[in-house]
Amino acid sequence: MQKIGIGLAGLGTVGTGVYRSLMQNNLLLTERVGLELEIRRIAVRNLSAPRSVQPAPGILSDRWETVVDDPNVGIVVELIGGIDLPFALFQRALKAGKPVITGNKALLAEKGAQIFELAADVNVPVFFEAAVAGGIPIIKSIREGFIGNHLQAIHAILNGTSNYILSRMTEAGIDFPEALQEAQANGYAEADPTLDINGWDAAHKAIILASLAYGFWVDSRLVHVEGIEKVSAADIRFAQDLGYRIKLVATIRADSNSSIEVRVNPTLVPQGHVLAPVNGVFNALMVRGDIVGDTLFYGRGAGQDPTASAVISDLAQAAIWIDSGGKAFGFTPHGLYGKCLPIDDLVSGFYLRLTVDDRPGVLAQVAGILGTHDIGISSVIQPETHDATAVPLVLMIHNAPFGRMRAALEEIKRLACVKGPAILLWILS
Amino acid sequence: MQKIGIGLAGLGTVGTGVYRSLMQNNLLLTERVGLELEIRRIAVRNLSAPRSVQPAPGILSDRWETVVDDPNVGIVVELIGGIDLPFALFQRALKAGKPVITGNKALLAEKGAQIFELAADVNVPVFFEAAVAGGIPIIKSIREGFIGNHLQAIHAILNGTSNYILSRMTEAGIDFPEALQEAQANGYAEADPTLDINGWDAAHKAIILASLAYGFWVDSRLVHVEGIEKVSAADIRFAQDLGYRIKLVATIRADSNSSIEVRVNPTLVPQGHVLAPVNGVFNALMVRGDIVGDTLFYGRGAGQDPTASAVISDLAQAAIWIDSGGKAFGFTPHGLYGKCLPIDDLVSGFYLRLTVDDRPGVLAQVAGILGTHDIGISSVIQPETHDATAVPLVLMIHNAPFGRMRAALEEIKRLACVKGPAILLWILS
Numbered sequence: 022m023q024k025i026g027i028g029l030a031g032l033g034t035v036g037t038g039v040y041r042s043l044m045q046n047n048l049l050l051t052e053r054v055g056l057e058l059e060i061r062r063i064a065v066r067n068l069s070a071p072r073s074v075q076p077a078p079g080i081l082s083d084r085w086e087t088v089v090d091d092p093n094v095g096i097v098v099e100l101i102g103g104i105d106l107p108f109a110l111f112q113r114a115l116k117a118g119k120p121v122i123t124g125n126k127a128l129l130a131e132k133g134a135q136i137f138e139l140a141a142d143v144n145v146p147v148f149f150e151a152a153v154a155g156g157i158p159i160i161k162s163i164r165e166g167f168i169g170n171h172l173q174a175i176h177a178i179l180n181g182t183s184n185y186i187l188s189r190m191t192e193a194g195i196d197f198p199e200a201l202q203e204a205q206a207n208g209y210a211e212a213d214p215t216l217d218i219n220g221w222d223a224a225h226k227a228i229i230l231a232s233l234a235y236g237f238w239v240d241s242r243l244v245h246v247e248g249i250e251k252v253s254a255a256d257i258r259f260a261q262d263l264g265y266r267i268k269l270v271a272t273i274r275a276d277s278n279s280s281i282e283v284r285v286n287p288t289l290v291p292q293g294h295v296l297a298p299v300n301g302v303f304n305a306l307m308v309r310g311d312i313v314g315d316t317l318f319y320g321r322g323a324g325q326d327p328t329a330s331a332v333i334s335d336l337a338q339a340a341i342w343i344d345s346g347g348k349a350f351g352f353t354p355h356g357l358y359g360k361c362l363p364i365d366d367l368v369s370g371f372y373l374r375l376t377v378d379d380r381p382g383v384l385a386q387v388a389g390i391l392g393t394h395d396i397g398i399s400s401v402i403q404p405e406t407h408d409a410t411a412v413p414l415v416l417m418i419h420n421a422p423f424g425r426m427r428a429a430l431e432e433i434k435r436l437a438c439v440k441g442p443a444i445l446l447w448i449l450s
Numbered sequence: 451m452q453k454i455g456i457g458l459a460g461l462g463t464v465g466t467g468v469y470r471s472l473m474q475n476n477l478l479l480t481e482r483v484g485l486e487l488e489i490r491r492i493a494v495r496n497l498s499a500p501r502s503v504q505p506a507p508g509i510l511s512d513r514w515e516t517v518v519d520d521p522n523v524g525i526v527v528e529l530i531g532g533i534d535l536p537f538a539l540f541q542r543a544l545k546a547g548k549p550v551i552t553g554n555k556a557l558l559a560e561k562g563a564q565i566f567e568l569a570a571d572v573n574v575p576v577f578f579e580a581a582v583a584g585g586i587p588i589i590k591s592i593r594e595g596f597i598g599n600h601l602q603a604i605h606a607i608l609n610g611t612s613n614y615i616l617s618r619m620t621e622a623g624i625d626f627p628e629a630l631q632e633a634q635a636n637g638y639a640e641a642d643p644t645l646d647i648n649g650w651d652a653a654h655k656a657i658i659l660a661s662l663a664y665g666f667w668v669d670s671r672l673v674h675v676e677g678i679e680k681v682s683a684a685d686i687r688f689a690q691d692l693g694y695r696i697k698l699v700a701t702i703r704a705d706s707n708s709s710i711e712v713r714v715n716p717t718l719v720p721q722g723h724v725l726a727p728v729n730g731v732f733n734a735l736m737v738r739g740d741i742v743g744d745t746l747f748y749g750r751g752a753g754q755d756p757t758a759s760a761v762i763s764d765l766a767q768a769a770i771w772i773d774s775g776g777k778a779f780g781f782t783p784h785g786l787y788g789k790c791l792p793i794d795d796l797v798s799g800f801y802l803r804l805t806v807d808d809r810p811g812v813l814a815q816v817a818g819i820l821g822t823h824d825i826g827i828s829s830v831i832q833p834e835t836h837d838a839t840a841v842p843l844v845l846m847i848h849n850a851p852f853g854r855m856r857a858a859l860e861e862i863k864r865l866a867c868v869k870g871p872a873i874l875l876w877i878l879s
Contacts, residue, residue: 038741042598042741043598045740045741046598046599046600046740046741048786049598049600049784049786050597050598052665052782052784052786053597053665053782053784054597055777055782150595155742156595156596156739156741156742156743156745157745158587158590158591158594158595158596161587161590161591161594161595162587162590162591162595165587165590165763165766165767166579166585166587166590166591166760166763167585167587167759167763168479168482168483168762168763168766169471169472169475169478169479169758169759169762169763169765169766170475170759171475171478236481236482295748298727310585310759311474311475312467312471312474312475312585312755312756312758312759312762313584313585313749313750313755313756313759313760314585314749314750314753314755314756315749315750316585316586316747316748316749316750317746317747317748317749318745318746318747318748319724319745319746319747319748320742320743320744320745320746321742321743321744321745324743326741326742326743327741327742327743329598329741330596330598330599330739330741330742331595331742333597333598333741334594334595334596334597334598336598337594337597337598338594341776341777344776344777345774345775345776345777346774346775346776347770347773347774347775347776348484348770348773348774353481353482353484355478355481355482357477357478357481
């Protein structure tokens, strides 16, 4: 049976998971693939660091180039993290004719266009199932399973940390800082949770999904990204009263002119929607195709083992490609979709929470400004409060372009009767 | 660009969907695949039957052999239905080196072992995404996405008709005959719903999933199949009181000795389980891998368009195989799992509803028999009733081998105090 050599660049959490899972299920994998997969080289940062797996002596190296260049290595797995260094690795490996597997969503989001152009030039495939939604085979499903579909929309919960925090805020009625602390204490948020909290981890994944779905590599500068820091327990309560849950949702969709929309926002999800019951660290993706209709994928979106499962699936596919040759794949650019819509053109319903003076006429002033911008209100909540000077005013806004909503909000904020920050959230439709 | 010719055998509901969807999204598919797919031959039963699509004159034939034999046809799509005729088609096409795509679950369940043996002999792939769960890419996910996993369990709702009927019985509190009539009136059940109702449609799909997961073709005679006819509104109410929904669930799993279990039963699903909220005609599959953990797939499991989406995905993969060659795939047999467990060895919790005399001592007699078979009771419901002669007695039974449960039940049925049928349902664990 043919043996294919694997080079691992990186032996951190995911690398260790890949190593261990490959050892554990080696026999099964060999039977299924019909080829033997063998880890022959591993690059680590520090040769003498303690580790929970013990690779054979001599296969460790502290230079990733050694891994890529080794003639016994046929497939390179990039698990280093960062941008510049893995980008250099991709270039070197692809030019050497070696397929590369990665879970590095930041790298693909930033350098995907260049990586896939090079991959097409040299006809060597790139695999990245591990970059989005852990062990859920969503890349394969979108690229191959739904290949016959125009993908009309993807609504997805792609960041487990922020979903855990919002779930805890909902269950326990606590505010963001407390829920974040709890997530950190329970190991569901890192010491530096910036990319999880500010929406960019989800946005990197959304860029990858959108690019696969629509055939051009989406420029991250055209993606509208908001984090969950601004969501308060009060917003979650108001949303519940109105029949919604608040989730960090990536929205990816095409309009009838083949322009596309890519954004990540804390979003009001109707309680009957399939994404509404997705709680804790789970990920879920609702994919709507013009032929297949609505489908849902659900599972753990991160973690050592689910991510390792995705890497091993890619290893099998890379090995089969080496064995049989053929056209390289990964990302196929085409010109059937046009461009990303500017943020101001995106149409949505909105939830708006203001803090206003507790005086007659306030609602009339706010509604008046919305009216001059041709923006309709679908419902209003103005709860009773004991603080006579400032009260919350919650408005549910009918579908309107974000640009118009933003302009109206600027005017509303300048009203003398409006105090403190205005919270504007998108509504899933 | 290379063109690849398709032959459709059958232009019924799914065939028409494939034809129409291929026309609709042809440009997109060509861009993504990098090959042009063209329908060149279609076999129909009756050349002069009216149809909603109008293929070019001359491509229709009333002999499927014409489609298979046409040298311009590279891929054959079998959408005829039945067993013998499509089996003959498979043999002829595979021997001619042409990949075959099918959605025929009954055929695969009965003839899978022979079909895949032939496919391996001639090194030509067979594709069958459309055979299970419509447009949900579950075949691809299990075969490729989870290739690195021992699949510990699959719990799946695989028949939309029976799920619709049970959902309506639950929502409306109606009994089976009325819910079936309603399903037929709404087009969710066929005039002859036998295979949907008696569990065999789901069982055919379960056999395919189990065979893929465990590497040997499962003999349909070893599958334990029960239908939903015996479930009554009363059982659904009792189950709800106990915290469960009743669903027709396919259970596929391996024990620690690599023996496997394949069964389809009306099953009590705990209300917090991911399958519990799956209502109406939808399908859902919970797949548990030793590395990936739990994942869920959800969508429409049948219907013209979702099924067409699956066929087109297979067409793309078949075309790429023709273009690049390589090892054929479909089903890879191996010897890592042993055999199907006999039904009597399957261990589960059970729900037992008896109709008994309303007299003291009845529970003691029933519990006594269970005790002599070493079967434990976890809870008992004996609701008050106005019919003094016969009352329901519901018992929740701890995990026990089915064989022991069955033996105990035979004795219980012989008790003088037990009247009418005993309803035994499995509990999902």
